[in-house]
Amino acid sequence: MQHKGSNRTYPPAPMSPRLSIYRWHIPMIASIAHRASGMALILFVPFYLWVLHGMTGTPEDFDQAVVLLHSPVGRLALWIADIAVVYHFCNGIRFLTLDAGWCESQQMMRLSARIVLFIALLAALFFGWLLW
Amino acid sequence: MVIRKDTGTAHNGLSDWYWQRLSAVLLLVTLPLPFLLLWGVYSGALNQFALLDLLDHFLSRLFHTLLIIAIVVHAYIGLKTILEDYVHPPMLRVLLIGTMLVAMATAGIWWLALVWAWGG
Numbered sequence: 001m002q003h004k005g006s007n008r009t010y011p012p013a014p015m016s017p018r019l020s021i022y023r024w025h026i027p028m029i030a031s032i033a034h035r036a037s038g039m040a041l042i043l044f045v046p047f048y049l050w051v052l053h054g055m056t057g058t059p060e061d062f063d064q065a066v067v068l069l070h071s072p073v074g075r076l077a078l079w080i081a082d083i084a085v086v087y088h089f090c091n092g093i094r095f096l097t098l099d100a101g102w103c104e105s106q107q108m109m110r111l112s113a114r115i116v117l118f119i120a121l122l123a124a125l126f127f128g129w130l131l132w
Numbered sequence: 133m134v135i136r137k138d139t140g141t142a143h144n145g146l147s148d149w150y151w152q153r154l155s156a157v158l159l160l161v162t163l164p165l166p167f168l169l170l171w172g173v174y175s176g177a178l179n180q181f182a183l184l185d186l187l188d189h190f191l192s193r194l195f196h197t198l199l200i201i202a203i204v205v206h207a208y209i210g211l212k213t214i215l216e217d218y219v220h221p222p223m224l225r226v227l228l229i230g231t232m233l234v235a236m237a238t239a240g241i242w243w244l245a246l247v248w249a250w251g252g
C-alpha cells in the first residue's frame with residue numbers, strides 16, 4: 001500500500017481479532033463475549049428508556065409498562081440484559097485487574113476467564129428460573 | 133514497526149483507553165441501579181407511588197445523570213473500537229461512527245430530560 005505524500009510502501013495494517021488465524025482459547029472467548037454483551041446492553045438502552053417513559057407516565061402508562069415487562073418479549077429482553085450485565089460487570093472487573101497488572105499469568109488469565117463465563121452461566125440459569 | 137494511519141481509526145488510543153476505564157469504574161456503581169428498579173417493578177415490590185418517590189429523590193437524579201454520562205462515553209468508545217476492528221472501508225467507518233455518536237448523544241439528552249422532568 002502506498003501512503004499519501006510518501007514513496008514508501010507499507011504492509012496492510014493488521015485487523016484484530018484475527019479469528020481465522022488464531023486458535024480459539026478461553027480468554028479469547030471471554031474477550032469476544034465482552035463485546036457481544038456490551039452490544040446487547042446498548043440495544044437494551046432504548047427498551048429501558050421506553051419502559052422508564054411508561055413507568056413515570058400516567059397510572060395507565062405504568063400498568064402498560066408492567067404488562068410489557070411480563071410479556072414474552074419483555075421477559076426475554078430482561079433475561080438477555082440481566083445475563084449481559086452480570087457478565088460485562090464481572091469481566092469488566094477482570095479487565096480492570098489485568099490493567100492494574102494483577103493475575104496476568106497465562107494460567108491466571110485462563111482461570112479467571114473460566115470463572116467469569118461460569119458466573120454468566122449461573123446468572124442465565126438463575127434469571128431463567130426467576131422469569132419462568 | 134510502521135503504523136499506517138487511516139481516517140477514522142484510533143489516533144487517540146491512550147485517551148480512549150483512559151476514558152473507557154474511568155467510565156467503567158463509574159458504571160460499576162451506577163449500572164446495577166436501573167436493573168434493581170426494573171426488578172422491583174417486575175416483581176411487584178414497587179408500585180408507581182413507591183417508584184416515583186425513589187426517582188424523585190435528588191440522589192436518584194444525580195446517580196441517573198452520572199449513569200447516563202458514563203454510559204454514553206463507555207458505549208461510544210466500546211462500539212467505536214468494535215467498528216474500527218471490523219469495518220475496513222474508511223468512509224463507511226467514519227459514517228458509522230458519526231451516526232452512532234449522534235444517535236447516542238440524542239438518546240442521552242432525551243434520557244436526561246426524562247430524569248429531570250418527572251415528578252414536576
